Amino acid sequence: xxxxxxxxxxxxxxxxxxxxxxxxxxxxxxxxxxxxxxxxxxxxxxxxxxxxxxxxxxxxxxxxxxxxxxxxxxxxxxxxxxxxxxxxxxxxxxxxxxxxxxxxxxxxxxxxxxxxxxxxxxxxxxxxxxxxxxxxxxxxxxxxxxxxxxxxxxxxxxxxxxxxxxxxxxxxxxxxxxxxxxxxxxxxxxxxxxxxxxxxxxxxxxxxxxxxxxxxxxxxxxxxxxxxxxxxxxxxxxxxxxxxxxxxxxxx
Amino acid sequence: xxxxxxxxxxxxxxxxxxxxxxxxxxxxxxxxxxxxxxxxxxxxxxxxxxxxxxxxxxxxxxxxxxxxxxxxxxxxxxxxxxxxxxxxxxxxxxxxxxxxxxxxxxxxxxxxxxxxxxxxxxxxxxxxxxxxxxxxxxxxxxxxxxxxxxxxxxxxxxxxxxxxxxxxxxxxxxxxxxxxxxxxxxxxxxxxxxxxxxxxxxxxxxxxxxxxxxxxxxxxxxxxxxxxxxxxxxxxxxxxxxxxxxxxxxxxxxxxxxxxxxxxxxxxxxxxxxxxxxxxxxxxxxxxxxxxxxxxxxxxxxxxxxxxxxxxxxxxxxxxxxxxxxxxxxxxxxxxxxxxxxxxx
Amino acid sequence: xxxxxxxxxxxxxxxxxxxxxxxxxxxxxxxxxxxxxxxxxxxxxxxxxxxxxxxxxxxxxxxxxxxxxxxxxxxxxxxxxxxxxxxxxxxxxxxxxxxxxxxxxxxxxxxxxxxxxxxxxxxxxxxxxxxxxxxxxxxxxxxxxxxxxxxxxxxxxxxxxxxxxxxxxxxxxxxxxxxxxxxxxxxxxxxxxxxxxxxxxxxxxxxxxxxxxxxxxxxxxxxxxxxxxxxxxxxxxxxxxxxxxxxxxxxxxxxxxxxxxxxxxxxxxxxxxxxxxxxx
Numbered sequence: 100x101x102x103x104x105x106x107x108x109x110x111x112x113x114x115x116x117x118x119x120x121x122x123x124x125x126x127x128x129x130x131x132x133x134x135x136x137x138x139x140x141x142x143x144x145x146x147x148x149x150x151x152x153x154x155x156x157x158x159x160x161x162x163x164x165x166x167x168x169x170x171x172x173x174x175x176x177x178x179x180x181x182x183x184x185x186x187x188x189x190x191x192x193x194x195x196x197x198x199x200x201x202x203x204x205x206x207x208x209x210x211x212x213x214x215x216x217x218x219x220x221x222x223x224x225x226x227x228x229x230x231x232x233x234x235x236x237x238x239x240x241x242x243x244x245x246x247x248x249x250x251x252x253x254x255x256x257x258x259x260x261x262x263x264x265x266x267x268x269x270x271x272x273x274x275x276x277x278x279x280x281x282x283x284x285x286x287x288x289x290x291x292x293x294x295x296x297x298x299x300x301x302x303x304x305x306x307x308x309x310x311x312x313x314x315x316x317x318x319x320x321x322x323x324x325x326x327x328x329x330x331x332x333x334x335x336x337x338x339x340x341x342x343x344x345x346x347x348x349x350x351x
Numbered sequence: 352x353x354x355x356x357x358x359x360x361x362x363x364x365x366x367x368x369x370x371x372x373x374x375x376x377x378x379x380x381x382x383x384x385x386x387x388x389x390x391x392x393x394x395x396x397x398x399x400x401x402x403x404x405x406x407x408x409x410x411x412x413x414x415x416x417x418x419x420x421x422x423x424x425x426x427x428x429x430x431x432x433x434x435x436x437x438x439x440x441x442x443x444x445x446x447x448x449x450x451x452x453x454x455x456x457x458x459x460x461x462x463x464x465x466x467x468x469x470x471x472x473x474x475x476x477x478x479x480x481x482x483x484x485x486x487x488x489x490x491x492x493x494x495x496x497x498x499x500x501x502x503x504x505x506x507x508x509x510x511x512x513x514x515x516x517x518x519x520x521x522x523x524x525x526x527x528x529x530x531x532x533x534x535x536x537x538x539x540x541x542x543x544x545x546x547x548x549x550x551x552x553x554x555x556x557x558x559x560x561x562x563x564x565x566x567x568x569x570x571x572x573x574x575x576x577x578x579x580x581x582x583x584x585x586x587x588x589x590x591x592x593x594x595x596x597x598x599x600x601x602x603x604x605x606x607x608x609x610x611x612x613x614x615x616x617x618x619x620x621x622x623x624x625x626x627x628x629x630x631x632x633x634x635x636x637x638x639x640x641x642x643x644x645x646x647x648x649x650x651x652x653x654x655x656x657x658x659x660x661x662x663x664x665x666x667x668x669x670x671x672x673x674x675x676x677x678x679x680x681x682x683x684x685x686x687x688x689x690x691x692x693x694x695x696x
Numbered sequence: 697x698x699x700x701x702x703x704x705x706x707x708x709x710x711x712x713x714x715x716x717x718x719x720x721x722x723x724x725x726x727x728x729x730x731x732x733x734x735x736x737x738x739x740x741x742x743x744x745x746x747x748x749x750x751x752x753x754x755x756x757x758x759x760x761x762x763x764x765x766x767x768x769x770x771x772x773x774x775x776x777x778x779x780x781x782x783x784x785x786x787x788x789x790x791x792x793x794x795x796x797x798x799x800x801x802x803x804x805x806x807x808x809x810x811x812x813x814x815x816x817x818x819x820x821x822x823x824x825x826x827x828x829x830x831x832x833x834x835x836x837x838x839x840x841x842x843x844x845x846x847x848x849x850x851x852x853x854x855x856x857x858x859x860x861x862x863x864x865x866x867x868x869x870x871x872x873x874x875x876x877x878x879x880x881x882x883x884x885x886x887x888x889x890x891x892x893x894x895x896x897x898x899x900x901x902x903x904x905x906x907x908x909x910x911x912x913x914x915x916x917x918x919x920x921x922x923x924x925x926x927x928x929x930x931x932x933x934x935x936x937x938x939x940x941x942x943x944x945x946x947x948x949x950x951x952x953x954x955x956x957x958x959x960x961x962x963x964x965x966x967x968x969x970x971x972x973x974x975x976x
Contacts, residue, residue, distance in 0.1 A: 203933065204927055208927055
């Protein structure tokens with residue numbers, strides 16, 4: 100069970116052009132936890148996510164996913180464990196049809212055809228998109244694209260789900276549906292988002308990043324109450340707390 | 352500069368299809384060997400970019416016409432010759448299928464003219480020579496400009512050759528060349544400037560993207576490839592040419608159709624079929640429209656003088672009646688099927 | 697507010713075409729037996745059709761007519777909207793009209809007389825171009841409308857077209873929609889801020905295209921990451937069972953010999969002679 104955990108130790112990352120992406124980030128996320136990763140634009144959220152499955156390699160420090168340190172040698176195992184849902188579904192849905200796309204991961208894992216089909220159908224069912232399976236991705240709505248992108252990751256049966264701005268560009272109803280869907284998942288989750296209301300609903304714990312450093316790490320509702328902290332990190336209180344702070348506290 | 356179906360003969364179209372198919376197979380193998388899996392999405396997305404970029408036009412001062420980004424050279428610079436050739440081929444295929452730019456028969460010619468010359472000739476021999484190892488903004492600008500112009504000149508020359516080999520050439524070779532090359536020099540300069548400016552823009556923002564492709568490692572050995580490929584093409588087109596040179600006026604007709612076809616028509620039932628066949632032999636297969644549309648009227652007119660044997664009205668009437676009937680019949684079959692399909696629905 | 701006319705027209709053209717591509721893909725989801733045929737069978741027959749049609753000489757008219765049976769049967773059998781396809785053919789027709797338009801002017805030799813009217817070789821060859829154009833374009837369109845571009849590509853792969861090229865076609869097709877959208881937004885955003893009918897200058901043009909290119913390159917990188925994250929290591933897997941069975945063999949065996957027959961024998965002339973002979 101320990102492979103559902105994530106551990107970052109003093110991660111540093113500097114981009115080739117000299118921009119500092121991460122400046123000593125450390126945290127530990129346990130099995131089944133659901134953690135929101137918040138921060139202003141350029142705080143280092145995406146850079147951090149890229150370290151979770153070895154898309155970027157830390158210039159200093161170490162990342163561990165379960166039993167494996169994230170190194171070139173373990174990349175395959177790590178990528179199987181960590182399912183990454185990208186911010187723009189158009190980047191992720193590159194195959195001709197929804198079915199092909201959801202099958203892409205399992206086929207790369209070398210599963211037999213019958214099992215691939217089973218996995219694909221299960222994943223599509225989970226996100227309620229079986230009826231879309233023959234469609235080309237460009238004929239999907241924003242919400243449908245998001246669901247399919249999630250299914251494409253679920254079909255690989257990851258233990259950890261990593262999401263970059265899952266509610267970006269969704270209309271209110273699609274967003275609500277997404278939240279309901281994510282609530283049913285028992286995976287360890289890391290959700291990078293600007294949608295603090297979504298973070299409040301889905302994540303008990305929040306990590307705040309600012310300029311490549313962790314400025315806060317704790318229970319979501321406490322952090323979102325701390326206006327100075329939020330302001331320092333270029334954030335604002337979630338809407339649901341702004342109008343009625345007392346209820347906000349008791350919400351979930 | 353798309354070659355149109357109507358401009359070329361099936362033999363030239365077929366020959367260029369064969370040459371292009373060979374180049375696609377070769378480039379595919381090369382791309383596979385490069386083992387750079389980044390190129391898989393990069394090629395696809397850049398191909399789509401060429402489409403998208405052509406939606407953006409700039410106004411050429413003082414002319415009222417507009418220019419946009421061409422394809423081959425910028426792809427070659429960003430992807431290397433083999434991947435760029437495949438990308439260009441895919442773009443032209445989609446254009447032929449959906450936008451009716453060119454047509455299917457001319458697709459081989461178009462891929463060759465717009466893909467082979469920029470990717471396998473202008474890029475390695477001009478851009479790389481100018482830029483290799485001494486990159487700098489001026490070099491990159493000059494290299495892109497020169498390579499784009501030369502690539503387009505060669506492409507235009509390809510059009511000339513293909514049209515000539517198609518047997519259209521009542522217009523003398525020299526006249527045609529003098530007509531095509533200067534026009535495409537103008538177009539080439541515009542395209543070259545655009546290519547150079549856009550490459551320069553990318554180079555300023557992300558120099559590694561441009562210099563990586565221009566590094567000696569990328570597309571190594573493409574000079575030899577070019578020579579080999581050119582040799583093959585020369586042999587192939589030479590073959591096509593000699594067909595034309597052969598004494599038999601319709602020597603180009605594909606054997607299968609020729610033998611059985613002439614037989615069928617030669618049966619001198621009422622004497623008219625014989626003359627019909629003569630027409631076919633005289634005009635043998637080569638559509639000669641396109642060139643005249645571009646060439647001077649007068650010149651072409653004086654040359655369209657081959658005397659036609661008169662055809663008796665009987666045959667024309669028969670053809671007309673039969674044609675209308677057949678069309679009706681075909682329509683009826685379709686209509687009947689549709690009714691049945693609707694019933695079973 | 698008006699963008700340069702050339703640019704707008706071209707953009708409209710591309711927009712319209714993309715919309716059409718989408719419609720074609722919807723048509724391809726139909727469930728008729730023709731839709732269900734393995735793409736290889738449809739590809740082979742369509743290619744044979746096109747080769748047969750273009751191999752006629754330039755003054756052929758009547759012998760081309762029977763070939764209409766193929767697209768008509770495909771359209772009817774596949775339940776495709778005839779009017780829509782016809783409109784699509786007409787939209788691209790100006791191209792053919794233009795290419796052939798000079799023929800009647802240049803080739804004035806009287807080829808035959810019909811009643812008192814002399815028909816010149818130019819008119820005959822012009823009409824022949826138009827018919828040929830109509831036939832080949834309709835055939836290609838029905839192929840796509842019955843099969844869908846992606847499935848056509850899979851068929852190509854099964855017919856030994858090199859895999860990297862097929863993958864390239866699929867990727868290109870996938871991202872055309874995404875990127876033309878992006879370009880259209882750029883063009884629109886600009887045209888909203890330009891209050892005179894002035895064209896786009898060279899410098900802003902380069903910066904627009906350059907930015908689009910940079911964004912494209914970034915996108916390619918993200919797509920690649922997304923692929924790597926799902927186990928991609930250079931090989932594209934495609935799971936698509938295809939069976940080349942009896943219906944496919946039947947399809948080819950019916951059409952290809954028919955094309956040969958129609959290419960070899962001028963059926964309308966035969967029919968017409970028979971009928972006119974009957975009355976004479």
